[in-house]
Amino acid sequence: MGPLFPLGVIGDELNMLIGFLIGIGFGFLLEAAGFTNTRKLAGVFYGYDFVVLKVFFSAAITAAIGLYLMNHYGLIDIDATFYPKTFWIPTLIGGGIMAFGFITGGFCPVTSICAAVTGKIDAMIFVLGAIIGIFGYAFTYESMWEELRNSGAMGRVNIAEWMGISDGLFILILTVVAAIIFFAVSIIQKKVTANSDYQL
Amino acid sequence: MERSKTYMNSYLAGMLIGLFMIAAYYFSGEGLGASGALKSVVVATVDVVNHDYAKEASFFAARVQNEENSPAKSWLIFEVLGVIAGAIISAAFAGRLKMEIIKGPNITNKKRLIFALIGGLLFGVGSQLGRGCTSGMVMSGMGVLSLSGFIGLMAIFGGGYVLAYFFRKLWI
Numbered sequence: 558m559g560p561l562f563p564l565g566v567i568g569d570e571l572n573m574l575i576g577f578l579i580g581i582g583f584g585f586l587l588e589a590a591g592f593t594n595t596r597k598l599a600g601v602f603y604g605y606d607f608v609v610l611k612v613f614f615s616a617a618i619t620a621a622i623g624l625y626l627m628n629h630y631g632l633i634d635i636d637a638t639f640y641p642k643t644f645w646i647p648t649l650i651g652g653g654i655m656a657f658g659f660i661t662g663g664f665c666p667v668t669s670i671c672a673a674v675t676g677k678i679d680a681m682i683f684v685l686g687a688i689i690g691i692f693g694y695a696f697t698y699e700s701m702w703e704e705l706r707n708s709g710a711m712g713r714v715n716i717a718e719w720m721g722i723s724d725g726l727f728i729l730i731l732t733v734v735a736a737i738i739f740f741a742v743s744i745i746q747k748k749v750t751a752n753s754d755y756q757l
Numbered sequence: 758m759e760r761s762k763t764y765m766n767s768y769l770a771g772m773l774i775g776l777f778m779i780a781a782y783y784f785s786g787e788g789l790g791a792s793g794a795l796k797s798v799v800v801a802t803v804d805v806v807n808h809d810y811a812k813e814a815s816f817f818a819a820r821v822q823n824e825e826n827s828p829a830k831s832w833l834i835f836e837v838l839g840v841i842a843g844a845i846i847s848a849a850f851a852g853r854l855k856m857e858i859i860k861g862p863n864i865t866n867k868k869r870l871i872f873a874l875i876g877g878l879l880f881g882v883g884s885q886l887g888r889g890c891t892s893g894m895v896m897s898g899m900g901v902l903s904l905s906g907f908i909g910l911m912a913i914f915g916g917g918y919v920l921a922y923f924f925r926k927l928w929i
Contacts, residue, residue: 559782559783559784559786560782560783560784560785560786561783561784561785562784562785562786563785563786567784572784572785572832573831573832573835574835575780575784575785576781576785576787576832576833576835576836576839577835577836577838577839577842578839579777579780579781579784579785579789579836579839580835580836580837580838580839580840580841580842580843581839581840581842581843581846582773582774582777582839582843583774583777583789583836583839583840583843584839584840584841584842584843584844584845584846584847585843585844585846585847586765586770586773586774586777586843586847587770587774587840587843587844588843588844588847588848588851588853589764589765589770589847589851590764590765590767590770590771591764591765593844593848593853594859595859595860596859596860596861596928599861599927599928600928601914601917602917602918602921602928603921603925603928603929605929607767608764608767611767611768611771612767612768612770612771612774613771613891613896614771615767615768615770615771615772615774615775616771616772616774616775616778616896616900617775617896617899617900617906618775619771619772619774619775619776619778619779620775620776620778620779620782620897620899620900620901621899621900621901621902623775623776623779624779624782624900624901625902627779627783632783633782633783635782635901637786638782638786638787638901639786639787639788640901640903641788641888641889641894641897641898641901641903641905641906642888642903642905643903643904643905643908644888644905645904645905645908647886647887647888648887648888648894648905648908648909648912649908649912650886650887650912651882651883651884651885651886651887651888651909651912652883652887652895652908652909652911652912652913652916653883653912653916654879654880654882654883654886654887655879655880655883655884655887655890655891655909655912655913655916656912656913656914656915656916656917656919656920657876657879657883657916657920658875658876658877658878658879658880658881658883659876659880659891659913659917660876660917660920660921660924660927661872661875661876661879661924661927662872662873662874662875662876662877662879662880663872663873663876663927663928664873664876664877664880665791665880665890665891665892666791666792666795666880666884666890666891666892667789667790667791667837667840667890667891667892669877669880670791670837670840670841670844671840671841671844672844672859674841674844674845675844675845675848675853675854676848676854676855676856676857677857677858677859678856678857678858678870679858679859679860679869679870679873680873682870682873682874682877683873683874683876683877683880684795684877685874685877686873686874686875686876686877686878686880686881687792687795687877687878687880687881687884688795688798688799688877688881689877689878689881690877690878690879690880690881690882690885691792691795691796691799691881691882691884691885692799692803692881693878693881693882694816694881694882694885694886695799695800695803695814695816695817695885696814696816698814698815698816699814699815699816702885702886703815703816705886706885706886706888711904713903714903714904714905715901715902715903715904716902716903716904716906716907717902719904724902727902728902739768753929
C-alpha cells in the first residue's frame with residue numbers, strides 16, 4: 558500500500574535515492590522531448606509548435622488514470638500524499654504572474670534548469686532571475702505577500718468532487734477533451750508552419 | 758547537426774513522464790516539482806548568511822526551524838539533482854550539449870537575455886505566491902485531480918494566450 562514513504566514503509570535515505578532516480582527520468586524525458594529549446598516552448602502560444610501542450614496533457618492524464626486505478630484497487634491512498642491544497646486567489650494571481658514570466662522568459666523553472674545545465678545561456682539567465690525573484694519575494698513576504706498567499710483557502714479540494722461528478726467520469730471527460738485538443742492543434746500547427754518558415 | 762534535431766515523440770515522452778509522476782506519488786507521496794528546490798536554495802543561503810534573521814522572518818522561520826523534520830524539502834532537492842543529471846545524459850546522447858542562446862529570429866542576444874531575466878524574476882515571484890510552478894503545482898496537481906492544479910492551468914496557459922499577441926516580436 559502506497560504512498561510508501563509517508564506511510565513509513567521505506568526510510569528517509571531510500572526515499573531520497575528514489576527521488577534522485579525519478580528526477581533522472583523526468584530530466585531525461587524533458588530534454589528528449591525538446592523542452593530545453595525555448596522557441597519550441599513558446600511555440601504553443603503562436604501555433605508553430607505544440608510540444609508543451611502534448612507532453613503536458615499526456616503526462617497529466619497518464620498520471621491521473623494510473624493513480625485513479627491504483628487508488629481504486631487499494632494500491633495507493635491518495636489522501637496520504639502531499640496533495641496540493643487549494644488557495645484559489647493566490648494561485649490565480651500567481652498563475653497570471655507566471656504566464657507573464659513564461660511569455661517573456663520562454664521557460665518555466667524545471668525547463669530552465671534542464672536548459673541551463675545543457676548549455677543554454679538564456680536559460681542560465683532565467684534561473685538567475687528566478688532565484689533573484691524568490692529572494693525579492695522572501696524579503697518582502699511579510700509586508701507584501703503573506704496575507705494574499707493565505708487568502709482564498711479551500712483546503713484539499715478534488716475537482717471532480719467539487720463539480721459533483723465521479724473521479725472516473727471527470728478523467729474520461731478530460732481525456733476526451735485532450736484528444737480533441739490534440740487533433741485540433743495538429744491541424745493548426747500544419748497550417749501555421751505551411752504559411753511561414755519557422756526554423757527551430 | 759541533423760541528429761540534434763530529432764526529438765522524442767511528444768505523446769510518448771508525456772506518457773513516460775506520467776509514469777514517473779505515478780512512481781513519485783507511489784514511493785514518496787510527492788509530485789514532480791522544481792520551484793520548491795530553488796526556494797530551498799534561497800532559504801539555505803539566507804540561513805547560512807544570517808541565521809538569526811532567518812529564525813525571525815516568517816518566510817524563512819518555518820523552513821529553517823523544521824529543517825530536520827522536513828524531508829519533503831530535501832526530497833525535492835534530490836529530485837532536481839536527478840533532473841539535472843537526466844537532462845545532461847539525454848543532451849549528451851543526442852549531441853545537444855553546447856553553449857548557445859536560443860531566441861526568436863528577430864531579436865538580438867542582448868534583448869533575449871534581458872527578457873529571460875525578467876521572465877525568471879516573474880516566475881520566481883509567481884511560483885512562490887501561487888504555491889508551486891507549472892510542473893509541481895499544475896501538472897502534478899492535475900495528476901491527483903487537485904482543483905488548484907486546474908486553476909493554475911487556466912491562469913498560466915490562459916494568461917499566456919492573452920499576453921502572447923503583445924510579445925509576439927520576441928518569438929516570431
